[in-house]
Each structure stands twice: as structure tokens, then as C-alpha cells.
Amino acid sequence: xxxxxxxxxxxxxxxxxxxxxxxxxxxxxxxxxxxxxxxxxxxxxxxxxxxxxxxxxxxxxxxxxxxxxxxxxxxxxxxxxxxxxxxxxxxxxxxxxxxxxxxxxxxxxxxxxxxxxxxxxxxxxxxxxxxxxxxxxxxxxxxxxxxxxxxxxxxxxxxxxxx
Amino acid sequence: xxxxxxxxxxxxxxxxxxxxxxxxxxxxxxxxxxxxxxxxxxxxxxxxxxxxxxxxxxxxxxxxxxxxxxxxxxxxxxxxxxxxxxxxxxxxxxxxxxxxxxxxxxxxxxxxxxxxxxxxxxxxxxxxxxxxxxxxxxxxxxxxxxxxxxxxxxxxxxxxxxxxxxxxxxxxxxxxxxxxxxxxxxxxxxxxxxxxxxxxxxxxxxxxxxxxxxxxxxxxxxxxxxxxxxxxxxxxxxxxxxxxxxxxxxxxxxxxxxxxxxxxxxxxxxxxxxxxxxxxxxxxxxxxxxxxxxxxxxxxxxxxxxxxxxxxxxxxxxxxxxxxxxxxxxxxxxxxxxxxxxxxxxxxxxxxxxxxxxxxxxxxxxxxxxxxxxxxxxxxxxxxxxxxxxxxxxxxxxx
Numbered sequence: 001x002x003x004x005x006x007x008x009x010x011x012x013x014x015x016x017x018x019x020x021x022x023x024x025x026x027x028x029x030x031x032x033x034x035x036x037x038x039x040x041x042x043x044x045x046x047x048x049x050x051x052x053x054x055x056x057x058x059x060x061x062x063x064x065x066x067x068x069x070x071x072x073x074x075x076x077x078x079x080x081x082x083x084x085x086x087x088x089x090x091x092x093x094x095x096x097x098x099x100x101x102x103x104x105x106x107x108x109x110x111x112x113x114x115x116x117x118x119x120x121x122x123x124x125x126x127x128x129x130x131x132x133x134x135x136x137x138x139x140x141x142x143x144x145x146x147x148x149x150x151x152x153x154x155x156x157x158x159x160x161x162x163x
Numbered sequence: 164x165x166x167x168x169x170x171x172x173x174x175x176x177x178x179x180x181x182x183x184x185x186x187x188x189x190x191x192x193x194x195x196x197x198x199x200x201x202x203x204x205x206x207x208x209x210x211x212x213x214x215x216x217x218x219x220x221x222x223x224x225x226x227x228x229x230x231x232x233x234x235x236x237x238x239x240x241x242x243x244x245x246x247x248x249x250x251x252x253x254x255x256x257x258x259x260x261x262x263x264x265x266x267x268x269x270x271x272x273x274x275x276x277x278x279x280x281x282x283x284x285x286x287x288x289x290x291x292x293x294x295x296x297x298x299x300x301x302x303x304x305x306x307x308x309x310x311x312x313x314x315x316x317x318x319x320x321x322x323x324x325x326x327x328x329x330x331x332x333x334x335x336x337x338x339x340x341x342x343x344x345x346x347x348x349x350x351x352x353x354x355x356x357x358x359x360x361x362x363x364x365x366x367x368x369x370x371x372x373x374x375x376x377x378x379x380x381x382x383x384x385x386x387x388x389x390x391x392x393x394x395x396x397x398x399x400x401x402x403x404x405x406x407x408x409x410x411x412x413x414x415x416x417x418x419x420x421x422x423x424x425x426x427x428x429x430x431x432x433x434x435x436x437x438x439x440x441x442x443x444x445x446x447x448x449x450x451x452x453x454x455x456x457x458x459x460x461x462x463x464x465x466x467x468x469x470x471x472x473x474x475x476x477x478x479x480x481x482x483x484x485x486x487x488x489x490x491x492x493x494x495x496x497x498x499x500x501x502x503x504x505x506x507x508x509x510x511x512x513x514x515x516x517x518x519x520x521x522x523x524x525x526x527x528x529x530x531x532x533x534x535x536x537x538x539x540x541x542x543x544x545x546x547x548x549x550x551x552x553x554x555x556x557x558x559x560x561x562x
Contacts, residue, residue: 003309003311003314004309004311004313004314004317005314005317006307006309006314007282007304007305007307007309007314008317008321010305010306010307011275011278011305014305022249025250026250029250030250030251034251035251039251039253117174118168118170118171118172118506119171119172119173119174119177
């Protein structure tokens with residue numbers, strides 16, 4: 001009788017080995033803290049909390065760059081935090097002398113918000129940058145901290161969208 | 164790459180997140196489920212006429228099942244993380260649970276049924292072949308060469324039991340795919356409780372059509388005579404299931420038209436513009452109505468064997484194209500309109516990229532390469548050498 005089901009017993013043994021291998025791998029690979037608080041590794045919270053702070057916060061920037069604050073107050077970018085365009089600057093704030101922020105490519109940075117898109121509110125300033133600037137950097141005409149051009153008639157192209 | 168947009172789209176709707184690979188996934192799993200259902204007709208429901216396709220259907224299901232996860236893997240940014248689905252299963256996610264449905268169907272149903280059905284052949288081949296081939300067959304025997312009447316009878320009974328379990332498993336595998344789409348309540352194109360049922364029936368239609376075509380092609384390549392009784396029976400089942408599938412889809416459509424909720428005008432406009440060719444022309448006219456009419460004609464008219472074979476071949480090809488179009492219209496169509504119902508985007512398919520057309524074509528060819536290897540390893544027909552067509556008998560397995 002056993003001989004007739006021997007192949008099935010062997011099959012069951014192969015399956016059992018596969019299951020044991022899986023259980024062993026799971027025990028080895030799944031972190032101990034997994035599921036401690038939810039469907040993620042519990043230790044991740046402490047690890048993330050231990051990371052160095054990357055953003056300085058606009059209050060820290062404004063403490064030194066008073067001239068820029070004054071400029072921003074005259075334009076709509078007053079509501080835009082410094083690091084939204086300049087990136088995380090905690091290292092620069094800690095050591096302003098040796099860590100200098102990289103110069104921004106305004107043709108790229110400005111387009112992140114101002115590239116024309118039908119989903120954006122109509123009142124929001126947006127342009128098709130290819131038509132509007134033809135690849136030129138925005139800060140050739142616009143002062144980024146106070147972007148409105150005071151004498152637009154001389155520079156504004158005929159194809160320009162709503163500003 | 165600038166994507167043409169018409170009207171108003173929210174920013175995250177402009178670019179489609181689910182590409183042609185996600186179209187392939189339900190298409191391929193559908194073929195698996197359909198092929199398995201056809202195999203079960205012989206095994207469980209004792210439809211003797213379809214016996215010549217029993218083993219071919221099982222191998223086809225396996226070949227396609229092996230490829231089924233690949234479109235998903237290629238779609239993932241970190242495919243190596245997919246293993247975590249098994250290691251740390253998330254029970255509240257239907258997509259995460261798919262891994263277990265897939266594994267169950269592959270390991271506990273399909274591989275087991277094929278192994279039990281082929282065990283006698285594997286043992287014989289392990290004793291009659293040489294070299295590497297012999298080694299492969301010996302591994303497949305698991306070290307047991309007992310093929311006594313009693314042990315084969317036990318295999319037969321166990322195989323029957325597994326097929327019985329396999330039918331709801333096949334339904335589960337493909338029903339799950341429909342469930343994934345049907346349960347997206349934020350998308351009116353997908354959200355329908357009929358979706359899993361429509362997916363299952365369309366899966367049966369496509370799987371049966373593919374096995375029918377493969378049977379015709381493989382028999383022709385082997386220079387044997389096609390068993391016309393078998394073909395007639397498969398076509399008959401294809402016709403019946405296709406009628407049910409079409410009725411369900413029309414029922415869904417009628418319900419949507421009558422209900423005419425806030426999404427209806429937008430979706431109706433989409434069907435009449437962006438989806439007109441793929442949905443109305445390819446899916447409904449060419450891929451559904453035409454094959455149903457063709458198959459219906461073979462049921463009503465008294466046609467010669469040659470004419471019937473040609474009609475079956477044509478209807479089979481149109482069916483597969485139609486079901487592919489159905490998957491396309493569900494997956495791609497569901498992403499073309501805005502949730503605001505005020506705009507439409509366009510699907511721009513790349514060519515030689517990770518989710519491009521070339522990858523999709525490769526993934527569609529791959530199951531046939533797998534099938535070729537499987538057929539070489541485990542021939543679904545008992546007689547291997549080609550003989551003249553006049554002296555041929557229908558190929559069938561020893562189930």
C-alpha cells in the first residue's frame with residue numbers, strides 16, 4: 001500500500017521542505033521590529049528621527065538676508081519660503097562661510113510652478129516657457145524675489161499668457 | 164514628451180500610470196483561467212470530445228501563468244520588493260493578496276495536476292532517455308518510479324479532486340483581476356459589481372479560443388488530421404460562453420445608460436471619440452459580434468468540415484483580438500478621462516522602453532516559447548513521430 005503512495009509522500013516531503021525553507025527565510029529576513037506599530041518596521045521611526053535636519057526654515061534665512069526679505073515684501077513671492085526654490089539649506093545656515101548655496105537655474109526652477117497647465121487656477125501666473133522665453137533663464141528679465149516687471153511694455157512678448 | 168490634453172485634467176491624470184503592460188496582465192491571466200476551464204471540461208464534466216486538447220490546455224495554462232507576473236514586475240519601479248508581498252503579507256490589500264492567489268493556482272493546482280497527469284510518461288521517459296534529458300525526467304519523478312495500476316488510479320482520483328478545486332481557483336484568479344478594477348469606486352468606468360463576472364466569462368472565451376487555435380496549428384504542424392468532433396465541441400462551448408459574456412457586457416452597458424449617473428455624459432463622449440475604434444469597431448463589432456455570428460452559423464447551417472475549420476480559425480483569431488481590445492478599453496479607457504468629467508488625456512505608448520510596445524510584444528511571444536519547451540518536455544500527444552494525415556488518429560492524453 002505504501003509503495004503505491006510513495007510518490008505522493010515524496011511530493012509532500014518536497015512541499016514540506018519548501019515551506020520550511022520559506023519559514024526560515026522569513027524568520028531571517030523580516031526585521032524584528034516589523035509590525036510593532038503598523039505594517040512597517042518599527043525601528044524606522046527612530047532611524048528617521050535620528051537623521052540630521054536638512055531644512056533651516058525661512059526664519060533662519062531671513063535673520064541674515066534682510067535685503068531679500070525687503071525685496072520679497074514688494075512682490076507676490078513673499079509667501080514662498082526660501083528653501084522652496086533654493087533647496088534645503090541647513091548646512092549653509094550652520095556654516096555660512098564655507099557652505100555656499102548653488103546658483104539656481106531659473107529656467108528650470110521657475111517652470112516648476114509657472115509652466116502653463118490647464119489644471120492650474122486661471123488667476124495663477126503661468127506661461128508656456130518654450131514660447132515665452134525660448135529657453136532663456138527667467139532672471140534675465142524677472143527679479144525672482146520680486147518677479148513683476150515694472151515696465152512690461154518694453155519686454156512683454158505678444159504671445160505671453162496671463163501674468 | 165508633451166501629452167495632448169483636451170479640456171480640463173487634474174495634473175496627476177495627464178500621464179497614464181497603468182500602461183500596456185497592465186493591459187497584458189488581465190489578458191494573460193484570462194488565457195490561463197480559460198485554458199484551465201477547457202481542460203476541466205474533460206476531467207470533471209467528462210466531455211470526452213474535447214479530450215485531445217486536455218493536456219495541451221493544461222500546458223498552455225502553465226506557459227501563460229509563468230509569464231503572467233512579468234508585466235507586473237516590469238511595471239514596478241522596484242521589482243525586487245515584490246517578494247515582500249509574501250514575507251510581510253498585507254491582508255487588507257487585494258493586490259498584495261494576489262501573490263497568494265497566484266502561488267496557490269501555480270503550485271497547488273496547475274503544477275500538481277500536470278505532474279499527476281504526466282507522472283506515468285515522466286517515469287517511462289526517465290527510463291528510456293539518456294544524458295541531461297534523463298536527469299531532468301528523473302528529478303521530475305521525485306525518485307519514485309512506481310507506475311502500478313493502483314498508484315496510477317490514486318493519481319487519477321487525486322487529479323480529479325485537484326481539478327475540482329482548480330475550477331473555483333481559476334475563477335478566483337481571474338475574478339480577482341476583475342475585482343481589482345471593479346472595486347475602484349472612484350473610477351466610474353471600472354466600478355461595477357459585474358466586473359469580476361464579466362472578466363471571468365471573457366477569460367473563458369479567450370482561453371478556449373487560444374487553445375482551439377493552438378490545437379489547430381499544432382495538429383497541422385504535426386501533419387495530423389484535426390479531430391473535427393473535438394473542434395465542433397470546443398466551438399460550441401466557445402459560442403455558448405461568448406453569448407453569456409456578451410449578454411453580461413450588454414447588461415452592464417444598459418444599466419449604465421439607464422442609470423445615467425453624473426459620469427455618463429463624459430464616458431459616453433469618450434466612447435464616441437477616443438475609444439470609438441478600439442471599443443466599438445475592434446472589441447464589439449469585429450471581436451464580439453462577428454465571431455458570435457460566425458460561430459452561430461456553424462451551429463445552424465450544415466457546413467463542410469473544411470468550411471467549419473476555416474470559420475473556427477477566423478472566429479478564434481477575432482475572439483482573441485476582441486478580448487485583448489476589451490482589456491485595453493478597460494485599463495487604458497479608465498485612465499483617459501478626468502475625475503472632473505471635463506477633460507480627456509491621451510495614451511502615448513513608447514516603443515523600446517521598459518513599458519513600451521516592444522516589451523509588450525516580447526511578453527506576448529514568451530508564453531509560446533515556454534509552451535514549445537513544455538511540449539518538447541511533456542508532449543501532450545502520445546505519438547511523437549509524424550505520420551501521414553490519412554492514417555492519423557486524434558491526439559489525446561492518458562488522463
